[in-house]
Amino acid sequence: MTPVHPKALHVVYFSPTGGTRRVARRLLAAARTALPGFALFEHDLTLPEDRSGVQRFGPDAVVLFAVPVYFGRMPAILRGFRGLAAEGAVGVPVAVYGNRHYDDALRELGALMTEEGFTVAAGAAFIARHSQWPSLGAGRPDDADEALMGKFLVDLAKKLKAAADAGDEAMLAVKLPGEGEMHPYGVIPTPPRVLDPKDCCRCGSCAEKCPAGIIDPMDFTVTEPEECLGCRACITACPNGARNYPEPFASGIAARMAQIAAANTEPKKPEVFL
Numbered sequence: 001m002t003p004v005h006p007k008a009l010h011v012v013y014f015s016p017t018g019g020t021r022r023v024a025r026r027l028l029a030a031a032r033t034a035l036p037g038f039a040l041f042e043h044d045l046t047l048p049e050d051r052s053g054v055q056r057f058g059p060d061a062v063v064l065f066a067v068p069v070y071f072g073r074m075p076a077i078l079r080g081f082r083g084l085a086a087e088g089a090v091g092v093p094v095a096v097y098g099n100r101h102y103d104d105a106l107r108e109l110g111a112l113m114t115e116e117g118f119t120v121a122a123g124a125a126f127i128a129r130h131s132q133w134p135s136l137g138a139g140r141p142d143d144a145d146e147a148l149m150g151k152f153l154v155d156l157a158k159k160l161k162a163a164a165d166a167g168d169e170a171m172l173a174v175k176l177p178g179e180g181e182m183h184p185y186g187v188i189p190t191p192p193r194v195l196d197p198k199d200c201c202r203c204g205s206c207a208e209k210c211p212a213g214i215i216d217p218m219d220f221t222v223t224e225p226e227e228c229l230g231c232r233a234c235i236t237a238c239p240n241g242a243r244n245y246p247e248p249f250a251s252g253i254a255a256r257m258a259q260i261a262a263a264n265t266e267p268k269k270p271e272v273f274l
């Protein structure tokens with residue numbers, strides 16, 4: 001493929017509890033200034049119905065794909081995802097993590113985008129509030145993050161222009177961090193559930209918001225526990241606090257997260273790769 005001057009920026013995201021969406025929207029806000037003349041588009045892939053079709057992107061498109069980091073990997077539900085199809089488009093994986101680390105998630109997402117046909121020309125890791133422990137990454141992404149996003153997009157546009165002017169695809173190459181065997185995917189032994197039926201008003205919000213579509217809309221039980229991502233969308237969606245992890249798993253998560261929080265008090269800096 002001969003690189004061309006792109007005209008559109010698409011920010012695609014998967015965001016069960018909203019942190020990745022906040023990063024995506026900050027990227028779009030930064031792009032309004034950093035990329036004048038680009039048409040900007042937002043695509044939410046969080047719910048099963050959002051992922052049922054295939055979206056195609058031509059050679060004038062740059063596609064940023066932002067996903068949360070779970071246990072140092074990208075969400076297992078997106079393994080082998082073929083809902084994005086590049087026909088000459090440039091791809092940029094964006095890992096969003098809760099101030100611990102993104103580990104293998106960025107290179108894993110980069111490999112997925114390559115399999116979907118994108119020419120992966122850059123990558124980035126940004127921080128959002130940790131969905132398991134809200135004090136970790138609290139207030140992120142913030143204005144300083146958005147300023148860095150703007151600089152990243154300007155530098156990306158320069159790289160794309162240089163490659164298009166030279167007609168040289170090799171100039172788009174990028175090395176994403178990490179090598180060797182990847183961390184294993186995390187296992188959720190017990191999904192969140194209604195802990196006490198008298199607290200459940202049967203509003204259905206948890207079933208509507210589950211990105212895996214595994215909550216029965218009639219009785220609100222989890223139908224396929226092995227498919228649970230542990231994303232907490234159902235817990236966040238519940239207006240009554242009726243849904244959560246049962247004991248002793250809940251205490252186990254809290255103890256582990258307290259250790260992780262204590263070891264990661266320093267706010268992490270976004271990282272970009274070009």
Ligand SMILES: Cc1cc2nc3c(=O)[nH]c(=O)nc-3n(C[C@H](O)[C@H](O)[C@H](O)COP(=O)(O)O)c2cc1C
Binds near residue numbers: 071073096097100131
């Ligand atoms: C099950 C689970 C595992 C997570 N693993 C990590 C991790 O390995 N490193 C990290 O820094 N944050 C981790 N996080 C935090 C999320 O990456 C972060 O909160 C992200 O913003 C969540 O995205 P969302 O708000 O769009 O759902 C994890 C969160 C969950 C729920």
Ligand code: SF4
Binds near residue numbers: 214
């Ligand atoms: S059941 Fe599992 S996958 Fe579905 S919203 Fe709850 S935590 Fe996420």
Ligand code: SF4
Binds near residue numbers: 200201204241
């Ligand atoms: S969101 Fe909460 S109150 Fe509503 S159906 Fe689910 S568990 Fe019940």
